[in-house]
Amino acid sequence: MDINKITAISAIVFGLAGLAAPLTQAQEMQGSVAYMNGGIGAGEQHKLREAAKDYNLRLLFSEAKDGAFVSNVKLTVSDLHGKSVFTLPSAGPMTNLKLPSGEYEVTAIYNGVKKTSKVSVGEKPASLSFNWAHQDN
Numbered sequence: 001m002d003i004n005k006i007t008a009i010s011a012i013v014f015g016l017a018g019l020a021a022p023l024t025q026a027q028e029m030q031g032s033v034a035y036m037n038g039g040i041g042a043g044e045q046h047k048l049r050e051a052a053k054d055y056n057l058r059l060l061f062s063e064a065k066d067g068a069f070v071s072n073v074k075l076t077v078s079d080l081h082g083k084s085v086f087t088l089p090s091a092g093p094m095t096n097l098k099l100p101s102g103e104y105e106v107t108a109i110y111n112g113v114k115k116t117s118k119v120s121v122g123e124k125p126a127s128l129s130f131n132w133a134h135q136d137n
Contacts, residue, residue, distance in 0.1 A: 032100065033077075033086045039069060039094030048094045055096035056125050061108060062093065063132040069093030070132070074109040 028035055036051055038044045052058050061073045075091035078084050080103050088095065091108070101122040108115050108130045115130045 030086055030088075034098040035086070035088070036096045037088060037091055037094070039092065040071060045094065048096060052096050052125070055098045056101075056121050056123070057097040057099055057104075057106075057119065058125060058127040059091070059095040059097070059106070059108075060093065060127070060129045061091065061095075061110065061131075062129065063110070065133065067131065070110055072110070073130070076107045078105045078107070079103070080105075 028037075034055070036048055036055070039048050057077075059075070061070050062068060063070050069092070071092040072090050073092040075086075075088040075095065076084055077086040077097065077099070082105075085099070085104070086097060092110075099121045102120075104119050104121060106117050106119055106128055110130075110132050113132055115132070117128050117130070119126050119128055
């Protein structure tokens, strides 16, 4: 087998292994905003809850009366002037953000239904929960 075939096979194997990796990542950065996103499964939820103390905005996404967690939420955080400071095309079910102190508007869209909430972020952590009941869909 030549080196090109070995390289191609290795890329495929490692690429597939990456797809199976958990959604929870070590702290990532988007501009000046550090964040963690994930929470599918008890292990990921535990990691995100443990790390939450290091973030000043904690978001939780769920649906229906039973509060089942959801992911694939389009998330946008904007400042008071409407300028987007953070976006994530597929957030949830738990997202931790480290934002500069200030006032923000958080917009979450799930299955085409938009929810918006204002939040003040500072030294003390803030938490927001977004729930999409069946009648919202």
